[in-house]
Amino acid sequence: MTLVRALRDPASTAALDGDGWTALIAMARAEQMAGTLARRVTGIAKPPAADCLLTATLASAEQGRIAALWEAEAAHRVLALLGVPVVLLKGTAYVAAGLQAGQGRSIGDLDILVPRASLDAVEAALLAAGWEWVKPDPYDDAYYRHWMHELPPLIHRERDRMIDVHHTILPLTARITPDIDAMIDDSVTLGNGLRVLSREDMVLHSVAHLFADGDLAGGLRNLWDIHCLLKEVETSALMARARHHGLEREAARAMRLAQALYSPSEVEKPVSPLTLADRLYRRRLLARDGWGRATRPLTRLAFYIRSHWLRMPPLMLARHLWTKWRKAGPA
């Protein structure tokens, strides 16, 4: 909660002592949000040692931004020849489009979205240009290709950076199937040949990623992205688009939680109060202590199980877990 409070109301950090700052920074690092925190508390009075540390964090985030944009450019140079739309996703998209969500954000892999029909060509072009497979396991490889929303991850031989090539935004086995063609059609160009999703779809991708897929690991950061991105859209337009993609329930939940956690008390856009289920999400999102350690193991486990439940129909899940379990056993 310390971290959420600092992000929501940076002035509240004025009350922190040395131990308070130590804990706050430990939590922010664990959530991959140290750069975001550093940006938020810029200009707020703080102990010189904390200031020095956060200044270095900002410099590091800036270096990360440059590296991310360079990686996008490197992929673009390879894929431009194919003449297919290449849409940047997540962190790289936020910094490329200069959005608030990108300020100080840590960016790991390069995520791109391409039309499914051009997947083979994209893959071949990347392989020819120095990217290579990370996952050698044939089951994993086949699984990705058959059921996932992305190719198995590729890593660049020389730059050691990962690229995730998506052809849609949720696994093909998930119960929700967003209209990916509409997302690509409505994506907007940045002028340098690369594209980003429309503002509404950007929010909805983040929403789908957080609430319809995965176990909410890194959820605080994703919810912060959503909180920032929500400022760029009209609620009614967003909800209409959410309905179109089948993400209405998730979008509403995202708005409620983003406001509950990150909006200061004065309400800009009135949103309904948290439901009982929302409170479970909140409990999971805040499962972190002042040493950066994961807490609330049972809540975490429940969300982990849920993530698999969301991803696959029951029979398929059973078969998948059986295969994975046999592989993990004594070979």
Add this chain to the structure above:
Amino acid sequence: MKHVHRVRIGPVGFRIGSDWRAPIAQIADLYRDYPAPNDGVADYNVRLFAARPWRRWLRPAITLGGDFTLPDAVPMPLDWGVLAAEMAMNLQLALGERRYLLLHASAVERDGRALLMTGVSGAGKSTLAALLATRGWRLMGDEFALLDPATGLVHAFPRLVSLKNASVGVMQAAAPAARFGPLLASTPKGDLRHMVPDATAIVRMDQPARPALILFPSFGFDPATRPLPQSEAFVRLTQASTNYTALGEAGFDALTHLVRAVPSRAIDYPDTDAALEMVEAEWSAL
């Protein structure tokens, strides 16, 4: 965490937490002359914990954690608590540090000027630095030299000196008054014992120094010295840096300035006495 110690080593503040009392008690004793982190803010957190709750008591094993971690860290026996804490502190710096360009090197200072020694494990950089510290040099550190890209100065990081195998005996003879940690037998690095840096090293740890000479020692050869071209020194130092890539342009600039301003020499030596003579000779020839 149950047991906690806070310490500042050079410009870097640590908060070390442990599930067990013993490692913290040992660390607190060995670092008793060091200050607490500036303003009470730790730059890095280190966690020594039991991967499973019962491993706290049953065949206790320390897992290393912190703000920055590597996957697949192998747990260590509880008796190696000091080693675990030291390794975890080094790891935080290696993975997380962005203010300074980290050079995996030992550093000693005389007359405000620093001598850096870098090389593969076993090249003797720790032992040489510790021995030089008994002969009028100030020990700045035996693991990392912290190069400030803004000033070109090297900052001290005088953590416990990590002595391995034969150098344990060598240093006990050369510095009989020094304080030593527990002897850790048969670690992956061999028999290992930590030595507390001398009082000067601790008292003056906030004084940076201008680098004056970079040596690349190799142990077990006939005596020979060879000047290194700037290009070779540059490449070797990029490999000796854990955060060169992460710093981007700042790292490149810092390292380019360093190898242009400071001469580099490779020295081969058959034994420590020869090495000390060669180092002194190179230094006086500057």
